[in-house]
Amino acid sequence: MKGQCFLVRFADDFVIGFENEEDARRMMSVLTKRFARFKLTIHPKKTKLIRFGRPDDNLKSDDQNGTFDFLGFTHFWAKSRKGFWVIKRKTCKKRFRRTMESLWIWCRDNHHEPALDQYKTLCSKLRGHFQYFGVCGNYQLLELVFEHAEKALKHWLSRRSRTSYINWEKFDRLRLVFPLIRPRIYHYI
Numbered sequence: 001m002k003g004q005c006f007l008v009r010f011a012d013d014f015v016i017g018f019e020n021e022e023d024a025r026r027m028m029s030v031l032t033k034r035f036a037r038f039k040l041t042i043h044p045k046k047t048k049l050i051r052f053g054r055p056d057d058n059l060k061s062d063d064q065n066g067t068f069d070f071l072g073f074t075h076f077w078a079k080s081r082k083g084f085w086v087i088k089r090k091t092c093k094k095r096f097r098r099t100m101e102s103l104w105i106w107c108r109d110n111h112h113e114p115a116l117d118q119y120k121t122l123c124s125k126l127r128g129h130f131q132y133f134g135v136c137g138n139y140q141l142l143e144l145v146f147e148h149a150e151k152a153l154k155h156w157l158s159r160r161s162r163t164s165y166i167n168w169e170k171f172d173r174l175r176l177v178f179p180l181i182r183p184r185i186y187h188y189i
Contacts, residue, residue, distance in 0.1 A: 111156035142183035
C-alpha cells in the first residue's frame with residue numbers, strides 16, 4: 001500500500017476506502033482471486049470502483065465524484081451549513097420506495113382490524129424505520145414516510161364500509177386520540 005486505507009464492515013457487506021487509486025485497483029484484482037480460493041464470488045452489480053473524494057471548494061458539485069449505497073443509505077458529498085464539505089447520508093431510493101409500498105399494503109390488508117391495534121402496529125413500524133434511518137440530513141425523507149403513513153391510514157379507514165368515509169376534519173379528531181409517532185433524528189453521525 002502506498003497510501004492509507006480503511007474498511008467498514010457489517011455482516012457480509014463492506015466498504016473499503018483507499019487514498020490512492022492504484023491501491024484500489026490492485027485490491028479489486030486480488031479480492032476476486034482471494035474470494036475464489038474459498039469458492040466465493042463477488043456480486044458484479046454491487047461491487048464497483050468509484051471515486052469518492054472531497055470536491056474542490058471552488059466547485060458547487062464534482063461531476064467526477066460518485067455516490068454509493070451502503071446498508072440502506074446513499075452516501076454523498078454536500079456542503080454543511082458552515083460551508084464545509086461533509087459526507088451526508090439519506091435513505092436510498094430502493095429502500096424508500098419499498099417502505100412506502102409496504103406501509104400502503106399493510107394498511108390495506110389490516111383496515112378491518114380495530115383502530116387501536118392498527119395504531120399500535122403502525123407506530124411500531126414507524127418507530128423502527130425512524131430509529132434506523134434517523135440520521136442527520138435525512139429528516140425530509142422521514143417526514144415523507146410519516147405523511148404517507150397518515151394518508152394510507154386515512155384512505156384505508158375510509159374504505160371499511162360504504163358509509164365510513166373519513167374526511168380530514170374527522171381524521172384530525174382521530175389523530176388527537178391516536179397520534180402517530182413523529183419522525184426525529186436518533187443518530188448524529
